[in-house]
Each structure stands twice: as C-alpha cells, then as structure tokens.
Amino acid sequence: MKKIRFLILVLLLQLCVTLGFGAVVSYGKTRDQAPSGLFIWGQDISYLSREQVSAQIREKLPNAITYEEEVYPLKWERTNAAIEQWLDQVYPPTTGSWISDVLQNLTRPLIAFRIDDLSLDREEGISQLQEFSRKINQPERIATIEFVDGQLKRTNGSTGIEVDIEATWLKLSQEHKQERVEAVVNIIQPQPSTYDIANIGDVLGDYSTFFNPHEDQRTNNVRLAAMALNNRLIPPGGVFSFNEVVGERTAASGYSPAIVFVDRSMIRDIGGGICQDSSTLYQAVRQANLAIVERHTHSLPVSYVIRGQDATVSYGILDFRFRNDTQGYLLISARTGTNWLRVRLFGIADNTHPKLQKPQGYPRGPESWNMDPK
Template sequence: MRALLLCISFIVIWTNTVFATEIAEHKAIRLEKVEVDQYALNQIDPLFIDENKLHQLVDDLKKKIYKAPKNATIAKSGNIILEKPGITIDEDQFYIQFKKTFYDDKADGFHIPVEKVYPRVDKALLEDIRTKELGNYVTFYKKGNEERSHNIALAAEAIDNHVVFPGEMFSFNKVVGERTKSRGYKRAPVIVKGELSEDIGGGICQVSSTLFNAVDLKGIQIVERYAHSRSVPYVPPGRDATVSWWGPDFSFKNMYNEPVLIRAHASNGKMLVRITSSDTVENFTGS
C-alpha cells in the first residue's frame, strides 16, 4: 500500500511539474516596450491605443499559445486515463499589463500572462456517469472484409468516450469528422441511391445505426435520422441510420438531467454501443 501511495504521489508531482514547465515556456513570450508603443493611434493622438490592432494581436497570440485540454477517458482495460489541462492567454491580465506598459515611460515590457484551460470531462465525472447503463445495442459484420471492418472500428473509436451533457446535441458527422483517406478510412461497399457501390468510409453506417438503436431511449430526443434507400443486413427494417459527410447526419439531444456517456467498440465482427450515466439520472420533463 505504501509503495502504491508513493507511486501515485510521484505521478501527481510529475504531472504538475510537466504542466508548470509548459506554463513557463509560454510565459517566456515577451512584449518589449518598443513593440507596445507601436499600438498608439498616431493618426489621431499617440496617447490613445489602436484597439482594433490590439484585439488582432490578442487573437494572434491566442493561436500561438493555445493548447487544447484533454478530457479524461476510459481505457479498454476499464482504467481511467486522467484529464490534462490546456493553456491559453489570460486576456484580463494581458490588457492590464499592456496598458500599464503603454502609459509608463519607464516600463521595459512584460511577459504574456497565461492560464489553464480545464477540460469538461474529468475523472470524477467519468466515474459518476459510467455507473448506470441506460441502453445498449449489438450488431455483427463480416470481419473478413478487412476494409469495411477497419472503417467500422475507426468510427467506433471516434464516438467512444464521448460525453453528451444535458440539453446538448450530438452530431455523428461532427464528432466522427470527415471520412477521408488521409484520416485512415478505406474504400468499402456503400449504398448510393439504392445501389451498391464503393467509397471511402464504407461501413460506418453500421456504427451510426448501432448508436441509434442504443440511444433510442425515453430521455433521448432523436433530432435527425434517415433510413437507407434499401434494407441493410445488420439491423431490422426501419432501424438504421444512414450518414454521409455531404449528406444525411444522425443527431440527437440529451433530455436527461445528467450527462450521458457513449462507449463504443468494434472488433472480431461485433459492434457494441453502451449508453451509461449517473445513478441519479432521470428524464427531464420540465419546460
């Protein structure tokens, strides 16, 4: 037990040290007094700041400094991979320090202030919303079709660990993204206008259809769903959800009072989607 506690303490200290190093690296960005003075509104009065130019500077610094936070996720083993904060410019402090430097002739400049960006999903939330299963659905496919199997697994991985908060919309196309060769998708059979064809990303409709059947719950409002132009073998008639990047999407809204977690996995010819939430979850019926 003592060894375990020492190990956990080391991980926490190491994580904080790594993040502190990243903060220090970004704080090293510095604006000198001569650079700050260039934002004077000289054509009107050098005592005024060109606010439009200053706002553009802040936008540029955001792009340079911003590092997105990483949500906590559940590994295949069931262990939770901890969240990681991101970094962005501290705008309030930036404007304060900029104006102090601008109006103080003795100032020599300042380091760009930064702050943490916290992820929406942390370990505590995941532990809470994985406790109660609301629904699940399983479909099957021929694992011998390697290209199609690959696409299904890739799309399943994209929706796995996704959290939909109360009142939020889930869009399959937005979450999974465009299915392209550069993103790892392969050519496989698809249905186009009732005819079988081949295209990049063929097979992912099985993922969206499995998801649809798993989230067809009292507390989920199906917003957008389209059926294929012909029957598909992996779900009963009328229970499919076709998707296409330039065409139909599958989307739904979380009407529960708690976030819902999507767990999805595809391997060895089996596609599984589970929907879980907190023990206190209930359908929101208020106005």
C-alpha cells in the first residue's frame, strides 16, 4: 500500500514538473507574441511582436482630413494612449526577472481580446473636426431685392458649405485603409435664392393714402413706420405681423406723440398716426387677395380710407397680420412723399392673386405705375 502511494506521488510530481517545464518553454517562445487567431481590422496579427502590432495599428489610423485641395492633419494623442493600454492586455508585462515573468504569466487571468475595444477616441476626433469646420465652412449669401428709383433691383445669392461633423466622424472612425479621409459637407441653399428673387415682378397691390404734412409729429410717425415696412420680404406661407416688423413705438425709437383713438375718444400718445400705414398696407393686401389672419377697425371713422376699411394697431394688443399664400416671395414697398403714403406689393401672380390692372388710392390714386400721387 505504501509503495502504491509512493508511486502515485512520484507520478504526480513528474506531471507537475512536466507541465511547469512546458509552460516555461511555451512562455519563452511566445511571451512577446500576440495570441493565435487575433485580428486587427481584418488583418491577422497572430504571433507578431508588440512593436510590430503597434506599428501596424498606427499605420491604419487616418492621419488627415481633406477637403478639395486642403489637408488638415489629425493628432491622436488620447487614441495612442488607449492603444498602449490595449497592448498591455495583449502582451504580458515584464518585471525584469525571467522567472518572475514566468510565474506571473502562469497566474495571469485569461483575457478575451476584442478588437472592438480598440477605436479612435470620439471626443478627440470631434474636437478636431469642429476646429477644421471653422476653416472649411462658408456661409450662404441670400439673394436680395428692393424697389428703388422706380424699379426692382436684385442681387444674386450663393450657396454655402458646412462640414457634417457626425457624418465625417462616422466615416473617419470606420476608415482603416486610407490615410486621408475626405470631409463630408452639406450644401446650404440660401433662402431666398437667386431663383426665388428672379421670379418676383408682378404688381399684386398698389394703394396710396394722404396725410397733412403740417402735422409734423404725426407725419414723422407715418414716415418711420413706412421705413420699417419698406423692402420687407415675406416667404411663401409666411405670416406677416405689423407689430413685429415695425416694433414698439417709443420715444427712444424716434416716435412722437400724436392723436390716437381709444374707446371712441381721441388722445395724444406716442406713435399716433401709424394706423395709416397699417390701413394702407391692408388695402394693398386686399387688392392682392391675400389671406387675412388678424385685423381690427378703429372705434371712430378715419380720414385716409373708406369707413370700415381700416386696420388699427396697438403694440402688444391689436395687430394686423396676413399670410403670403402666393407661390413665391412677396416684397413690400412703402414710400412717402410730401403728403402721401404709397404701399406696393410685388410677387408672382396666379389665378387667385392676379396682376393689378391699375394703381388705386383714397381719395385718389396715382395716374400711372410710374407716377407718384399728387
């Protein structure tokens, strides 16, 4: 019985020695080699040294963003640090003592290496793309139109470009073959475009009213509101708000106290008289057959339009609003002369919004398109 136990003990000891020796020999051969079956971005790196693997990984990192002929170098400091940490898991650390390294390797837990754990640092990449975008981006320039000296004057617009940060990052993070990655950019169309502006040309509304130029403060208010309305462009489907465009009538804005109607009585208040602007605009809007969103009439008759065809406004309380339901942009021209206010609407005529046949006004209108009221 003792001999059998002794024999078993000898066999176990021999087995341990054999296994230990095998482990030592195996470690000696593979301690600076990647595990078998390890791939990086489609390439087998089995049995390669740390230096070889490190070099191959860095060769696969994109090193620049390009746009047209410009090159913007990339820096991967945080990414490279993460690569080194990943390599520390793949290759056993050394202590300087071969025996200690053997024992440490034998007791090292088994790690499943995943290449998914190795990727570009998103924050590092995004911050660089944002910096490059500031050099690449170009703002769009809208086309403009104004009615000056009896004619419509236009300036062309131009498209803009803007780097798509997320799309470029996705392309960058998935690239493991090309050293340079072309930036993804979006083309920004101006609104309005040159095409939009070119289509404006039909007179849809043209209405004139008159005022007493000797009422200096009221005249001042009428002129200020007209300046705010003049050459205002309304997009198709857009709702125009008189109060929003003209703004609050204050002394700081240059408005003066003049007669206003309040509860069937007349008082002096800042901005008195600008209801002539909103009412004249309303008449032009009626001519153009545009959709009225909000309108209010005065509590007493006014002198500049037919009774019941006015549009009173009071900032923050009463507004005049209408919708541009034409097929294109709508241009407002508001001009004043010695004793008159003329509002024109230019746009694209259709069956619902036909061309105006003759300029109109109260109590009279201009004799022709090219002549101002007298």
